[in-house]
Amino acid sequence: MDSPTLTEQEVNDIYTWVDIIPLSRPKKNIGRDFADGVLMAEIVHHYFPKLVELHNYSQANSTQTKQYNWSTLNTKVLKKLGFQLAQKDIDSVIQVEDRAIERVLKIVQEKIKYFKENESQLPETQKSPSHHNSDQLQQSMTNEKDQLIQEQRETIGILELKITKLEQLVKLKDSKIQTLMQKLQQLGYKF
Numbered sequence: 107m108d109s110p111t112l113t114e115q116e117v118n119d120i121y122t123w124v125d126i127i128p129l130s131r132p133k134k135n136i137g138r139d140f141a142d143g144v145l146m147a148e149i150v151h152h153y154f155p156k157l158v159e160l161h162n163y164s165q166a167n168s169t170q171t172k173q174y175n176w177s178t179l180n181t182k183v184l185k186k187l188g189f190q191l192a193q194k195d196i197d198s199v200i201q202v203e204d205r206a207i208e209r210v211l212k213i214v215q216e217k218i219k220y221f222k223e224n225e226s227q228l229p230e231t232q233k234s235p236s237h238h239n240s241d242q243l244q245q246s247m248t249n250e251k252d253q254l255i256q257e258q259r260e261t262i263g264i265l266e267l268k269i270t271k272l273e274q275l276v277k278l279k280d281s282k283i284q285t286l287m288q289k290l291q292q293l294g295y296k297f
Contacts, residue, residue: 112208120211127152137202142166143175146214150183153218156247157183172200182250186243187221189213 112120124133129148133139140146144163151158163179166172176196184190191210198206 112205112212116212117205117208120208120215123215124149124211137199137204137207140207140211141200141202142172143179143199146210147175147179147183149211149214150179150187150218153222154183154187157186157243169200176200184214184217186246187217189217 121136124136127149129145131139131145133145142163142165144165147158147160147163151160158179162182163175164171166175173196176191176199180190180196191213195206195210195213199210
């Protein structure tokens with residue numbers, strides 16, 4: 107989905123909307139503040155807390171981590187709201203291009219509004235299928251959690267191997283130090 111061109115009034119409305127949402131850090135330069143995707147995740151979490159696990163998003167300076175945050179948000183969260191941001195828009199936000207975040211915020215604002223209105227205005231007879239959607243969403247979230255747990259287990263396994271290797275290296279170094287100290291003592295040095 108491509109981002110729209112905004113009028114000054116629309117930009118001011120976006121700023122007003124963002125200001126009413128409690129965010130974890132103050133907004134100083136909105137382009138830079140949103141570049142890592144964390145505040146966008148917080149905005150979506152504000153409206154849909156079950157969709158966004160904020161611990162998946164970390165403040166970032168590197169382009170790679172910013173891309174990871176935005177990609178995670180785009181594929182795991184926004185997709186569930188029925189849309190995804192265009193990669194060029196994400197790149198523009200990460201590179202803090204003029205008005206890029208405002209255009210993306212406008213898209214997200216409209217989609218959140220649309221999603222909330224359509225969820226709440228369904229007649230009771232049509233809400234039962236959304237229970238099915240809710241079950242699918244829950245199952246999807248469970249599958250993602252299972253996958254995340256598996257990935258973390260693999261990471262833990264790798265880290266444990268690294269710890270074992272480091273412990274072996276420390277023992278080897280200690281052994282070499284001991285050998286060298288013995289040689290020095292044989293040469294008459296005292297410690």
